Amino acid sequence: MAEAFNIFNTFMNTFDKKGKKVDAFYLLNNGDVDRFHFPLPPVLERAIRSKLDSRKYGYSRPQGNDGICKKIAQYEKTISNSPISQSNIALTSGVTSGLEMILDLLKKEGTLLLPTPSYPLGEALAERHNIPTIKFQTKEENNYLLTASELETQIDDTVRLLLLTNPNNPTGIAYSKTELDKIKDICQRKEIYLIIDEIFSGLMLNGNSHHIPSYNINSEKVIRLNGWSKDRGVAGFRIGYIVAPDSIIRNLSETISLTMGNAPTVFNNFISKDMLLRRLLLEEGNIPETVLLEYNEYKAQITSNLRKYERNKQLITSYLSEVDRITYLSNTMGGYCMFIKFDAVSNTESFLRDLYKNTGVLLVPGSGFNCTEPGWARLSFSVDPIRLEKGLEAMSSYL
Ligand SMILES: Cc1ncc(COP(=O)(O)O)c(C=O)c1O
Missing domain, CATH: 3.40.640.10 (Type I PLP-dependent aspartate aminotransferase-like (Major domain))
Incomplete structure (x- = not known):
C-alpha cells in the first residue's frame, strides 16, 4: 500500500502506551471528534x-x-x-x-x-x-x-x-x-x-x-x-x-x-x-415557524462547537508560537488540523516517537501526508481544551 497511507495509519494508533516515561497521553493525532466536548445538536x-x-x-x-x-x-x-x-x-x-x-x-x-x-x-x-x-x-x-x-x-x-x-x-x-x-x-x-x-x-x-x-x-x-x-x-x-x-x-x-x-x-x-x-x-431571517425551535437549538450547538474550535486553535497558536524550535504553524481556516514545522529534525518519525515517549503527546508525521521535507507534523485539535492545554504545556517544556 502507498507508503504515506501506511505511515499515517501507524500514527493513528496509540502504539506502545506501556513503558513510557509519562502517565498521561495527549492524543492529538486523531481525526475523530471528542463527542462530549463537541456535542451533536x-x-x-x-x-x-x-x-x-x-x-x-x-x-x-x-x-x-x-x-x-x-x-x-x-x-x-x-x-x-x-x-x-x-x-x-x-x-x-x-x-x-x-x-x-x-x-x-x-x-x-x-x-x-x-x-x-x-x-x-x-x-x-x-x-x-x-x-x-x-x-x-x-x-x-x-x-x-x-x-x-x-x-x-x-x-x-x-x-x-x-x-x-x-x-x-x-x-x-x-x-x-x-x-x-x-x-x-x-x-x-x-x-x-x-x-x-x-x-x-x-x-x-x-x-x-x-x-x-x-x-x-x-x-x-x-x-x-x-x-x-x-x-x-x-x-x-x-x-x-x-x-x-x-x-x-x-x-x-x-x-x-x-x-x-x-x-x-x-x-x-x-x-x-x-x-x-x-x-x-x-437563509437566516426566513425560518418557517414549524422548525423554529429546532432551528434555534441546532444553531446554538453548531455555533458553540465552532467557537470551541476557534478557542482551541488560539490556544495552540499562543503556546507554540513562543517555542523557538517551532518555525511554522499553519493558519487553519477550516477544520481542526494544524500543520507545524519543527526545526533541526532529520528523522521526523523517530523525533515524534521520542516526543510521545517523553510527553505523551502524539502527532502524525508530515510523511503521512506525502510531505517530503523533514520536521513537519500534523496536530488535530478536536479535543477537550483542558487536555489540549496540558499536552501543549508538556510539549513546550520538552522542546
Ligand atoms: C480529507 C479527508 N477526506 C476524507 C476522509 C474520510 O472521510 P469519511 O469518514 O467520510 O470516509 C478524511 C478523514 O480523516 C479526511 O481527512
Missing part, C-alpha cells in the same frame, strides 16, 4: 432515534432515497448557485467510499494529479486502481495550495484527474474563489476532471468562507465529495455523498448496488434534518 440525536422507532429499515435506491437526495440537492444548490438536483447526488459510505467509486469509474481516463501535502487516501486508492499518479509538492509562499499557474505550466498532458482537498488536511488552508475558478477553467480546457474533497468545509473558522468553483453541474467535469464525519463528528455512521454530473451518478448507481448494496437508511432522518437546518442557517 440534540435535534439530530432525536432524528436518529425517531428513525429507529419507525422500524422502517428497508432497502433504498442505490444512490439514496429520493427525499434524502432532494434535501442534499437543495442545500448544494443554495451554496453553489448551480442548478443541482437530486439526479446529481449519490449517498456513499463516507467520503472514503465515494472517492473509491469515483476513482474506479474514472481510472481509464489518465493520470491523477495530487497536490501535496494532503490526506493520503487519494494516493492509496489510485494505487489500488492502478491509476498513474503525479504528486506535486506545493509551496510555502502559496500556503501549500496548488495555484492555477502551477497547474497550467507544470502539469503534463497525460493528467486527466485532479484531486483537491478544500479546506486542506493537514494544513486547514482553504482555496480562494478566484483561484478555484481559474483552476476549474484550466481543468475544463484541458479536459481534466476536477475532484474536490470538501469534508472539512462545514467547519470554517474565524469568519473564513468555503468556496466552490462556479460551474455548470451537468456539462462540466467537476465532482465534489462531502460527509458528516468531521463537521458533525459522526465518522462511525459511515455516511457521505457525491455531487456530480447526472451521467456520473447514473454510472455510480450500478457500482453502489453491486458493492455497498444500498446507502444505509438508518441515518435517513439524521441526514434529512441536518440538510434542512444547514440550508436554513444560510
Whole structure:
C-alpha cells in the first residue's frame, strides 16, 4: 500500500502506551471528534432515534432515497448557485467510499494529479486502481495550495484527474474563489476532471468562507465529495455523498448496488434534518415557524462547537508560537488540523516517537501526508481544551 497511507495509519494508533516515561497521553493525532466536548445538536440525536422507532429499515435506491437526495440537492444548490438536483447526488459510505467509486469509474481516463501535502487516501486508492499518479509538492509562499499557474505550466498532458482537498488536511488552508475558478477553467480546457474533497468545509473558522468553483453541474467535469464525519463528528455512521454530473451518478448507481448494496437508511432522518437546518442557517431571517425551535437549538450547538474550535486553535497558536524550535504553524481556516514545522529534525518519525515517549503527546508525521521535507507534523485539535492545554504545556517544556 502507498507508503504515506501506511505511515499515517501507524500514527493513528496509540502504539506502545506501556513503558513510557509519562502517565498521561495527549492524543492529538486523531481525526475523530471528542463527542462530549463537541456535542451533536440534540435535534439530530432525536432524528436518529425517531428513525429507529419507525422500524422502517428497508432497502433504498442505490444512490439514496429520493427525499434524502432532494434535501442534499437543495442545500448544494443554495451554496453553489448551480442548478443541482437530486439526479446529481449519490449517498456513499463516507467520503472514503465515494472517492473509491469515483476513482474506479474514472481510472481509464489518465493520470491523477495530487497536490501535496494532503490526506493520503487519494494516493492509496489510485494505487489500488492502478491509476498513474503525479504528486506535486506545493509551496510555502502559496500556503501549500496548488495555484492555477502551477497547474497550467507544470502539469503534463497525460493528467486527466485532479484531486483537491478544500479546506486542506493537514494544513486547514482553504482555496480562494478566484483561484478555484481559474483552476476549474484550466481543468475544463484541458479536459481534466476536477475532484474536490470538501469534508472539512462545514467547519470554517474565524469568519473564513468555503468556496466552490462556479460551474455548470451537468456539462462540466467537476465532482465534489462531502460527509458528516468531521463537521458533525459522526465518522462511525459511515455516511457521505457525491455531487456530480447526472451521467456520473447514473454510472455510480450500478457500482453502489453491486458493492455497498444500498446507502444505509438508518441515518435517513439524521441526514434529512441536518440538510434542512444547514440550508436554513444560510437563509437566516426566513425560518418557517414549524422548525423554529429546532432551528434555534441546532444553531446554538453548531455555533458553540465552532467557537470551541476557534478557542482551541488560539490556544495552540499562543503556546507554540513562543517555542523557538517551532518555525511554522499553519493558519487553519477550516477544520481542526494544524500543520507545524519543527526545526533541526532529520528523522521526523523517530523525533515524534521520542516526543510521545517523553510527553505523551502524539502527532502524525508530515510523511503521512506525502510531505517530503523533514520536521513537519500534523496536530488535530478536536479535543477537550483542558487536555489540549496540558499536552501543549508538556510539549513546550520538552522542546
Ligand atoms: C480529507 C479527508 N477526506 C476524507 C476522509 C474520510 O472521510 P469519511 O469518514 O467520510 O470516509 C478524511 C478523514 O480523516 C479526511 O481527512
